[in-house]
Amino acid sequence: MTGIDREELRQQFASDNYAGICPEAWQAAEAANRGHSTAYGDDPWTGRAADAFRTLFETDCEVYFVFNGTAANSLALASLCQSYHGVICCDQSHVETDECGAPEFFSNGSKLLVASSANGKLTPDAVRELATKRQDIHYPKPRAVTITQSTETGRVYSLDELRAISAVCKTHGLWLHMDGARFANACASLGCPPAELTWKSGVDVLCFGGTKNGMAVGEAVLFFDRTLAADFDYRCKQAGQLASKMRFLSAPWVGMLESGAWLRNARHANECARRFAAQIAEIPGVRLAQPVEANAVFVSASEEILQQLRRRGWRFYTFIGGAARFMFAWDTDPLRLDAFCRDLKECALQVQ
């Protein structure tokens, strides 16, 4: 291939979706590309991917494949709610800040009921407060709770935290949805089987992210309570989320799940985050803005330091959580990471 500047191809840590496709996903797509197959999900790869999820989650759940996380979250929430319902979420959640109103749109108006939080996590108290705040006809009726695991702020809900939230959901008749764009990173962080982190702890629907885990595209929607999936196939089709060549969304999942790459990839990304955090501890004028629990590192540093870093060609975002965010992926090269740390240290010492 020509025409792409080599500098453009160098690793950056601005987002985990800057990374490419991991070999396991790529090879499975290549295998699915040998010959013809039936369309719209009625193919052997899609069946095999759904079965791989059932094996991994140790339960006979309903599984659907959609193109991206916004669609997965919005359509899953829409299937839990009527238009007059409310969905309790955290103020830093992707559904609230990064989905352009899609959850409200696809549910025909279910309102997001937003809890403020210091660290991007929803608490049982916040859920209880929003669930019981109003019971009159003039306010949307709370019907679901959505939490992100791992969170937009790089935090992980422990099993106890999760169970405490789901207990409140049960008390108040609320479905529990999990945005798992980085679910694999949470599993790797807690060393916990996926079943424990979901249906065994009261999660009703999971959107399991493939893109940030090493796939080109695609998220899986898992309904642990199968009745909640009624007509979900129609919902996907109407929303433009039914892939005609579905095998290219599903085959990569076969590669990821059957080989264990989903967990290896997440472990590697988390390890890189810890490696970065350890180096930060020794740099003056720079500190962690959040504890490092998954594959994200949020760094507080002066604007001068950040400017110097940008001048050296490093990219990162500062609009999430009020600090500079660095994300690590399945392919993060530890040497490139160390080079970044050296630059950060030099920048920090320069502005001292």
Ligand SMILES: *Cc1c(COP(=O)(O)O)cnc(C)c1O
């Ligand atoms: C990336 C991400 C998504 C999915 O975003 P899309 O761009 O729609 O694929 C969903 N939730 C969280 C927390 C994310 O970080």
